[in-house]
Amino acid sequence: MAPQKSDEVRSVLEKVWLNSRPEALGRLATLESFSENLRSGTPDQLSWERALSAAHRLAGSLGMFGFNEASSCAAEIEALLLDGPTPDVAATVGLVERLGMLLEETQASSGEPERRGS
Amino acid sequence: MxxxxxxxxxxxxxxxxxxxxxxxxxxxxxxxxxxxxxxxxxxxxxxxxxxxxxxxxxxxxxxxxxxxxxxxxxxxxxxxxxxxxxxxxxxxxxxxxxxxxxxxxxxxxxxxxxxxxxxxxxxxxxxxxxxxxxxxxxxNVVQVVQQLAVATPQASQWQNRFGLTARETEVISFITQGCMNRDIAASLSITEETVKRHLTNIFNKVGMSNRLELALFAIEHGLVPK
Structure with missing residues (x-):
């Protein structure tokens, strides 16, 4: 792709990310809610299904915006959740916390994807 | 048209x-x-x-x-x-x-x-x-298909026989090459903890208890070239 086109693509993806970030944070909240249920020993089928969908979508969309480390983290959560509604508690909770930190970083650096976590 | x-x-x-x-x-x-x-x-x-x-x-x-x-x-x-x-x-x-x-x-x-x-x-x-x-x-898509076909049939058999996931088969492939957990983690962009978890699941599924046994078993059964 010509450099100018490449810049335009990067710019338009930055705009889409800024608009999409609240939705991504909503997905993180879904994962955090499931993680909390898991920690307290009360995971249920519905929250597991929602968490699985949230992890899958985050794994795909975050990679598009250059947040590769966050995307990989979401993919790991998805892989854990695919085992069923009661995945490994420590691993799941740890990965969800890590994803939260990585998404927090995107706020400070949004508008400039592809420079970290590659 | x-x-x-x-x-x-x-x-x-x-x-x-x-x-x-x-x-x-x-x-x-x-x-x-x-x-x-x-x-x-x-x-x-x-x-x-x-x-x-x-x-x-x-x-x-x-x-x-x-x-x-x-x-x-x-x-x-x-x-x-x-x-x-x-x-x-x-x-x-x-x-x-x-x-x-x-x-x-x-x-x-x-x-x-x-x-x-x-x-x-x-x-x-x-x-x-x-x-x-x-x-x-x-x-030349024919060449690509041939390469992919050579790379995948044994893995498919294994996955079907032992219920291994695609990712677990990938991990086994690295084990047969003598890779350490940190190398596997880096290659697959996952954490070492996740590699360990995959290995535990693999050991349970194929009935092996350590990496050497697993590597020999994988080579013997044709998952990777001898």
């Missing part, structure tokens, strides 16, 4: 992905790149098959994991129906086995979502009659 190598002035595209954020990002990239017109969006595989019939696009961008009808099943339906749409898989991750299956079902390319910047070059290549696999334009 479709499947010509002459690129039309405007290439029509159907986007099939269950995530509205992904659909918006793809639409925006195509809009800014020029020469493309998005004629529809599908949020599941069944809808994708229906919209291909309805809108007759030049290109179908198809995700693998979608509700109702997974991507490859949707592709099977579309191909069986005789559509001449050029399908490009747009997915988060894909195994060699899935690429092989997709090509056999008539797909023309694979673009990973994290490499969305390659989308337009990929679509240009496909519209020129070429294939786009592993970030490059490919003319």
């Amino acid at each position: 479709k499947r010509t190598t002459v690129k039309p002035a405007v290439v029509t595209v159907l986007i099939a992905d269950d995530d509205p954020i992904v659909r918006q990002a793809v639409r925006s990239v195509l809009d800014v790149s020029g020469g493309f017109r998005v004629v529809g969006e599908a949020e599941d595989g069944k809808m994708a098959a229906e919209l291909v019939k309805e809108t007759d696009p030049d290109i179908l961008l198809l995700d693998l994991l979608m509700p109702n009808l997974p991507g490859l099943e949707a592709l099977r339906v579309i191909t069986t129906a005789g559509s001449e749409v050029r399908t490009v898989l747009l997915c988060s991750a894909i195994s060699a086995k899935q690429i092989l299956e997709a090509l056999q079902l008539g797909a023309r390319g694979v673009v990973l979502k994290k490499r969305v910047a390659e989308l337009v070059p990929a679509l240009d290549a496909v519209m020129r009659g070429q294939y786009w696999i592993e970030s490059q334009s490919v003319s």
